[in-house]
Each structure stands twice: as structure tokens, then as C-alpha cells.
Amino acid sequence: DTAVSQTxxxxxxxxxxxxxxxxxxxxxxxxxxxxxxxxxKFLKIMFSYNNKELIINxxxxxxxxxxxxxxxHLNLHINSLELGDSAVYFCASSQEFQRGRETQYFGxxxxxxxx
Amino acid sequence: xxxxxxxxxxxxxxxxxxxxxxxxxxxxxxxxxxYQQHAGEAPTFLSYNVLDGLEEKGRFSSFLSRSKGYSYLLxxxxxxxxxxxxxxxxxxxxxxxxxGKGTTLxxxx
Numbered sequence: 001d002t003a004v005s006q007t008x009x010x011x012x013x014x015x016x017x018x019x020x021x022x023x024x025x026x027x028x029x030x031x032x033x034x035x036x037x038x039x040x041k042f043l044k045i046m047f048s049y050n051n052k053e054l055i056i057n058x059x060x061x062x063x064x065x066x067x068x069x070x071x072x073h074l075n076l077h078i079n080s081l082e083l084g085d086s087a088v089y090f091c092a093s094s095q096e097f098q099r100g101r102e103t104q105y106f107g108x109x110x111x112x113x114x115x
Numbered sequence: 116x117x118x119x120x121x122x123x124x125x126x127x128x129x130x131x132x133x134x135x136x137x138x139x140x141x142x143x144x145x146x147x148x149x150y151q152q153h154a155g156e157a158p159t160f161l162s163y164n165v166l167d168g169l170e171e172k173g174r175f176s177s178f179l180s181r182s183k184g185y186s187y188l189l190x191x192x193x194x195x196x197x198x199x200x201x202x203x204x205x206x207x208x209x210x211x212x213x214x215g216k217g218t219t220l221x222x223x224x
Binding site for chain 2: 033040041042043044045048056090101103104105106107108109
């Protein structure tokens with residue numbers, strides 16, 4: 001039983017294309033996140049949703065649009081892909097958000113390569 | 116603002132003890148996490164400290180000093196499988212985790 005799952009695991013695409021990454025968690029958590037990990041392994045928060053509502057939106061280009069159809073799912077759509085978008089994208093979830101102390105559980109990552 | 120520093124790389128031998136340090140400067144501190152990330156895999160939770168002192172969990176221990184903005188992760192009886200990146204992350208009230216750039220630990224026989 002996978003707690004946090006992401007699809008696809010690998011994504012190779014051309015510059016200018018639009019792509020989506022899906023994330024699902026079966027932990028019953030209220031909060032979900034998207035992180036980007038660059039080639040230097042630096043893990044940086046992009047977005048966070050709590051009960052389907054956007055609560056964190058870091059300085060991410062508006063080509064990136066998260067969507068949460070329900071609290072178990074958080075998808076990431078990327079328009080007009082650029083070379084610099086190549087990275088590993090991790091989805092994560094935690095029980096709740098406000099307390100700020102909850103352990104985050106990460107999905108396996110989506111390796112995006114833009115050519 | 117926030118700033119988290121940890122060494123980029125460390126090496127050690129099997130059976131040894133290694134200490135990975137993390138210093139941080141943040142506002143609204145709400146705890147510090149350590150995560151382990153093997154190459155090509157997701158980060159996995161190791162420890163959480165919010166009070167000063169040492170938390171021990173098997174071969175791994177984590178220490179926190181809030182007044183000094185300092186934490187360390189102590190790994191004992193090192194094994195080859197401990198070769199990984201170790202990520203220090205600070206929790207701030209009302210925001211997501213802020214991660215350091217990670218320390219890549221290489222354990223040799």
C-alpha cells in the first residue's frame with residue numbers, strides 16, 4: 001500500500017509543451033504539498049493545500065498551476081515548459097498544517113526532463 | 116528571512132560515528148526535522164525536535180539547541196546503507212518546511 005503516490009515517475013518532453021503530474025495520498029491527511037528538487041538536490045516548497053484550499057504559494061511562475069479536486073489529490077499542471085523546469089518534483093502530505101509540527105510523507109518523485 | 120546551513124559532504128567508515136551539524140536562523144521556530152534521502156528516492160522522516168535536548172532513536176540521535184539555532188544528527192555504528200543525503204528542515208508556524216541543502220554522507224568499508 002503506497003501512502004503517497006505520484007504519476008508519472010519519469011516525464012521527458014519538449015520545450016513549450018504542457019504537462020501534468022498527479023499525486024494521491026491514502027493517509028487521510030488534510031494537507032498536501034508540491035516541492036521542487038533541483039540538480040543540486042535543493043528541496044524547495046512550491047505550493048501547499050489544506051483541505052483543498054491553497055495556503056502556500058511561493059514565488060513560482062504562473063505557468064505552474066496546482067489543482068486539488070479533493071483532499072486526497074493534488075495535481076500540478078505546467079504550461080509552456082522551459083529547460084529550467086527540469087527537476088524532480090515531489091508531492092508530500094501531512095496530517096494538518098496549522099500546528100506546523102506534523103511529519104511530512106513524500107511521494108516517490110517525478111523526474112521531469114525538458115529538452 | 117530564513118537561513119539553514121549544513122555541510123555539503125561528509126565521509127566516514129563502517130562502524131564509525133558521524134555527526135552532521137545544522138545551523139539555522141528563522142523566525143517563528145516551530146521545530147526541526149531531519150530527513151534521509153537515498154539517491155533517486157524520496158526523503159524519509161528520521162527525527163523531530165522542538166525542545167532543547169537529545170532525542171534518541173536506535174542508531175540515530177538528534178539534538179537541538181534553540182538558543183544557539185543549532186542541531187545535529189548523530190549516526191552510530193555506521194553501515195554502508197547509511198550512505199545518503201541528510202536534510203535538515205525547519206518548521207515555522209504558518210509556513211511549510213524550509214529545507215537546508217542537505218549533507219551527502221558517504222560510508223566506506
